[in-house]
Amino acid sequence: MSPRRPLLIVSGTLLLAALAGCSSTAGQGAASAAPEEPSAGHGAITGAAEVAEPPLQLVSINAQGAVGSLDLLDGSEAELGAIEAPRSTATDGRYVFAETDGAVTVIDSGVWTWDHVDHFHYYRSEPSILGEVPGEGPVSVSTGALSTAGATGLFFAGSGEAVLLDNAELSRGRIVETLRVRTGAPNGVIAPLGDGALVSDADGGLAFHDAAGGPVPGAPCTAPSGSITTRAGLVVGCEEGAVVARIERDEPVFETIPYPVGATAERAMSFDARKGRPTVAAVAGDRGFWLLDVRERAWQLIDTPVPLARVVASDDADGSVVALDESGRVHVYGASGEERAATAPLVEVAAGVTLSVDAQRAYLNDPAAGVVHEIAYADGARIARTLATPTVPTFFAEVGR
Incomplete structure (x- = not known):
């Protein structure tokens, strides 16, 4: 399919009833100015418009x-500026965190979703490049559930x-560190939890650092790698399985989910899923992929006929899992491991190639061709659009989620 600009998508009545149930409302397709003193409970900030x-x-x-940036609804483009040459990127669905030489640059896309559990709020504001957080990479980024509250x-x-950034301050255009700790560990994680964070240490454990910065005992976790925030808790990958952490009565609670007895596949090194969903996926070496149902506290190993490079759990009604194999094909699997669809080779898999999945589409960048493929993964892995972005997508992020 030849590159083309996206067509205008006409919105229906999506979530109007939900929006009407809250203090700040918007008509169909309309934007309304956020209140002068926005409610933190709804994700609004001064100067943003709710859509x-x-x-x-x-x-x-x-x-x-x-x-x-490329708007997926109306096809409009914008150039946001320039940063140092990136080495890697990560996103929480609003901010893009780009690792550069000796720093992480924070880019505010100006679009975000506030998850109210039973409904959502959506916002637009002006995009900007916020600045840099100094540090010697490689860097691993752990994001929270909300872009205007909590931390990164x-x-x-x-x-x-290990550095913790205040998301509320990021939403106001300021980079504020609430914690910076020298862990003594060459690899590890710092993952936001409640008013603090889980931080790995050099002794093979996780400690909870509260809002005052003081560590309290956490949970054992050998060689921590990879974290993801879900509605069922914060997940951190360990050699022995995964630690799930949550806050109960203002105190951190930890639970370890060990790998199945006798499992021989490689451990999960990172997790990915549709934002917030309680089932997450991870590549299992050259065997296939792991599925972790955080609510059920259960692992499942899915063998695949080809090695995978990326895997994302959609956790939709059909239990879809979207994967990229090492030859550049996109596969759609069911939760039991059955293959439902696959594409022809689309990309040459390299470090910056990213697979992003939302409720309806998957996105895969092809830096060599200068495009991003939009894939209808629930419709036979059909290539819905091939999108030419305003800058070559050596790295890309889907935002507004």
Whole structure:
């Protein structure tokens, strides 16, 4: 399919009833100014506009650091500026965290979703490049559930430093560190939890650092790697399985979910899922993929005929899992491991190639062709659109989620 700009998508009545049930409302397709003193419980900030549907965009960054955005609803483009040449990126669905030489640059896409559990709020504001967080990479980024509350964790492997950023301050255009700890560990995680964070240490454990910065005992976790925030708790990957953490009565509670007895596949090193969903996926070496149902506290190993490079659990009604194999094909599996669909080879798999999945579509960047493929994964892995982004998508992030 040849590259083309996205067509206008006409919105229906998505979530109007839900919006009407809250203090700040928006008509169909309309935007309303946020109140002067926005409610933190709804995700509004001063100067933002609430809209009636997810304001989905793609943020693209080329190899030199030029940043652009493409609106998936109306096809409009914007150039957001330039950063140092990126080495890796991560996103929480609003901010893009780009690792550069000696720092992480924070880009605010200006679009986000507030998850109210039983309904959602959607916002637009002006995008901007907020600035840098100093640190020696490689960096691992751990994000929370909400972009205007809670925190984001950055673990710098080069120095063993764990840094926690205040999301409320990020939403106001300011980078504020609430915690910076030298862990002494060459690899690890710092993952937001409640008013603090779980931080790995050099002794093979996780400690909870509260709002005052003081560590309290956490849980054993050998060689921690990978974290993800779900509605059922914060997940951190360990050699022996996964630690699930949550806050109960203002105190952290930990539970370890061991791998199945006799499992021989490689451990999970990172997790991915549709944002917030309680079932997450991870590549299992060359065997296939792991599924972790956080609510049921259960692992499942799915063998696949080809090795996988990326895997994302959609956790939709059909239990879809979307994966990219090492030859560049996208596969759609069911929760029991049956293959439902596959594409032809789409990309040459490299470090910056990212697979992003939302409720309806998957997105896969092809830096060599300068495009992002939009894939209808529930419709036979059909290529719905091939999107030319304003800057070559050496790295990209789907935002507005």
